Amino acid sequence: MVVRGAAAGARKDTAMSMARDEGVLEAAVSALRHDWTLDEVRQLFALPFMDLILAAQRVHRLHHVPNAVQMSTLLSIKTGGCPEDCAYCPQSVHYQTGLGREALMEVAAVRECAARARAAGATRFCMGAAYRSPKARDLEVIVEMIREVRALGLESCATLGMLSPEQALQLKDAGLDYYNHNLDSSAEFYGEIVKSRTYQQRLDTLAAVRAAGLKVCCGGIIGMGESPADRAQLLRTLANLPEHPESVPINRLVKVPGTPLADAPEVDAFDFVRTCAVARLLMPRAHVRLSAGRSSMSDELQALCFLAGANSIFYGDKLLTTGNPDVARDRALFERLGLTPLKP
Numbered sequence: 001m002v003v004r005g006a007a008a009g010a011r012k013d014t015a016m017s018m019a020r021d022e023g024v025l026e027a028a029v030s031a032l033r034h035d036w037t038l039d040e041v042r043q044l045f046a047l048p049f050m051d052l053i054l055a056a057q058r059v060h061r062l063h064h065v066p067n068a069v070q071m072s073t074l075l076s077i078k079t080g081g082c083p084e085d086c087a088y089c090p091q092s093v094h095y096q097t098g099l100g101r102e103a104l105m106e107v108a109a110v111r112e113c114a115a116r117a118r119a120a121g122a123t124r125f126c127m128g129a130a131y132r133s134p135k136a137r138d139l140e141v142i143v144e145m146i147r148e149v150r151a152l153g154l155e156s157c158a159t160l161g162m163l164s165p166e167q168a169l170q171l172k173d174a175g176l177d178y179y180n181h182n183l184d185s186s187a188e189f190y191g192e193i194v195k196s197r198t199y200q201q202r203l204d205t206l207a208a209v210r211a212a213g214l215k216v217c218c219g220g221i222i223g224m225g226e227s228p229a230d231r232a233q234l235l236r237t238l239a240n241l242p243e244h245p246e247s248v249p250i251n252r253l254v255k256v257p258g259t260p261l262a263d264a265p266e267v268d269a270f271d272f273v274r275t276c277a278v279a280r281l282l283m284p285r286a287h288v289r290l291s292a293g294r295s296s297m298s299d300e301l302q303a304l305c306f307l308a309g310a311n312s313i314f315y316g317d318k319l320l321t322t323g324n325p326d327v328a329r330d331r332a333l334f335e336r337l338g339l340t341p342l343k344p
C-alpha cells in the first residue's frame with residue numbers, strides 16, 4: 001500500500017515536471033520572443049538532454065533548410081599587437097604567446113584569399129582585425145577590401161572592434177553585410193575576462209551596427225570558467241536584444257599557452273551541445289555557428305551540435321590565429337552526415 005502510494009506520488013511528480021517542461025518548451029517554439037527571464041532560460045538548460053535536443057531540432061526545421069550548413073571563411077587581415085586584454089586571446093599585447101604581429105594586409109592579397117575561399121565552397125568571407133577600434137586610415141583600406149569581396153559574389157563580414165555610429169555607416173555604405181562583435185559571456189562575468197572595456201561598450205557598438213542597417217553576428221565563448229547561470233544570461237541577453245542577431249557564434253575556448261585562460265577547466269561536451277540547443281530555441285531564425293574550438297571536437301560531437309540546431313561553421317585552414325579543421329576533414333564529415341553547404 002505504502003509502495004503503491006509512493007509510486008503514485010512519483011508518477012504525479014513526473015507528470016507535473018513534464019507539464020512544466022512542456023510549458024517552457026511551448027513558450028520556446030511558439031513565437032520569436034525578446035522577453036526571456038533568466039529562470040526560463042535556466043529551465044531550458046535543465047531539460048532532459050533528449051527532450052532539449054528534440055525540441056531544438058523541431059524548432060530548427062521550422063525555420064531552416066534541414067541538413068544545410070552555412071559556410072564562412074575567416075581571414076585575419078591584421079594580426080596581433082592588440083591593446084585590449086581579453087584573457088582568451090593570443091593577439092593581446094598583454095600576454096606572451098609567441099604570436100607575431102602582422103600589419104594590415106594589402107587589398108590585392110585579401111582579394112586573392114577571398115577568391116580561394118569561394119573556390120573552396122565558402123559563401124561568406126569574414127575579415128578580422130586585432131583592433132580596439134579601427135583608425136580612419138585603416139578603415140579606408142578595409143572599405144576597399146569589402147568592395148573586392150562583394151565583387152566576387154561573396155557575402156562580407158568584418159570584425160574590427162568597437163565602432164562609432166559613423167564608422168558603422170561607412171562600412172554599410174561600402175556594402176558590408178555582417179558585423180561581428182561578440183558579447184563573450186554574461187555582463188556579470190565579463191569583468192573577469194576583459195578589463196580594458198565594458199559590457200556596455202559592446203552593447204553600444206551592437207546598437208550602432210544595427211542602426212546602420214548591418215546584420216549582426218554576435219555570440220560568446222564557453223569554457224572560460226563561467227557558471228551555468230552566466231551561459232544562460234549570455235544567451236538571454238542575445239535573445240532579448242531588440243532584434244535577434246542573424247548569426248550566433250558559439251565558441252569553445254581554445255586554451256592558448258601564455259594567456260590567463262591557458263589552464264581553464266575542460267567544458268563538458270554535453271553542456272556545449274546544450275548551449276547550442278538553447279541558442280537555437282531562443283533565436284529560432286539565427287544561424288548558430290560552431291566557431292573556435294571545432295578542431296578539438298570529435299566528428300560525433302560536431303554531429304550532435306548540428307542535431308541541436310547549429311547550422312553554420314567556419315571553414316578553411318585557419319580561424320584567426322588558432323587552428324580549424326582542414327577542408328578535407330570537413331568535406332568528409334559533410335559526406336558522412338549527408339550535409340550540404342547552404343546557398344546564400
Ligand code: SF4
Binds near residue numbers: 082091131
Ligand atoms: S579578442 Fe579582439 S579585442 Fe580582444 S585582444 Fe583579441 S584581437 Fe584584441
